[in-house]
Amino acid sequence: MKTTPRLESAVRKLYIAFHNNELDPECCQKCAVGNILDNSDSWQHLSDDHGSINLNYIGKVHETLGRKFNGYSPLELLKIESTFLKASGYIVPLNYKNKKPTNPKDKDSLFKALSAVITLLCELDKIPNYMDYTKLFEFEDNTPKYHLTHIF
Template sequence: MTTSNRFDAAVKKLYAAFHNNTLNPEDCKQCAVGNILDNKDSWRHMTEIHGSTRLNYVGFVHLNLGRRFGGYSPQELLEIEASFLRGCGYHLGKHFCHKPEHYKDSVILFNGLCEVISKLCQLDNMDDVMDCSKLFDFDRGHKEVLTNSF
């Protein structure tokens, strides 16, 4: 499978952050996007609410100027962060972001990373590398109800 440079770089940084215990959804420098952007938090000024996918004025300016950060547009960065937070169990709303109690647990962080990798694949129009249904020849879209005929 061919991947983009931005995908490869993002996954390497996220892998390192996870294994170095420097992944923290409550720190804009150590969250998914913070790690992708070399532990910088300037991206947080592109929205008003943590976890929102709505760009604010600053975000729209960067978007309209065609700026990219780590290879990603401002809108893509917000979508990546929102996927990470949802994967970590956060409840995201239009005007709020509610964090779970154990947001730094390694299992929760791993779930967040899985969501981010899936989002990165989607943004690059590639098959989801986290989807193992093909290995088992299983179609997630088809739900079959088995009935007991005994």
């Protein structure tokens, strides 16, 4: 399957962070966007609230100027982070009042969150979600409709 360079880079960085136990939803350098942006926390200045998809003045300026950060616009970055946090069990934006998971670094929870992020990244690049394995189970006349070589 053909992907875009930004998608390939983002997935590689998230894969490494996941397997090295370097994903932390509450840390701007180790969350989904922090890892996509090479563990930078400068993206947090695009919005006033962690997990919000509302650009602040700085974010709007960057968006209007067409700036990209590792291939992603400011609004795309906020959508990625919001998706990651919601799928991890947080109520966004993050603050002391909103619900948060009891174990934010639980591998199953992080896997679920990364799956949601990869789905979004594929949508942003207008390509089929390569994490969707449902085609493996489609059948016709009691035989598989697709074979592994035709999906990947």
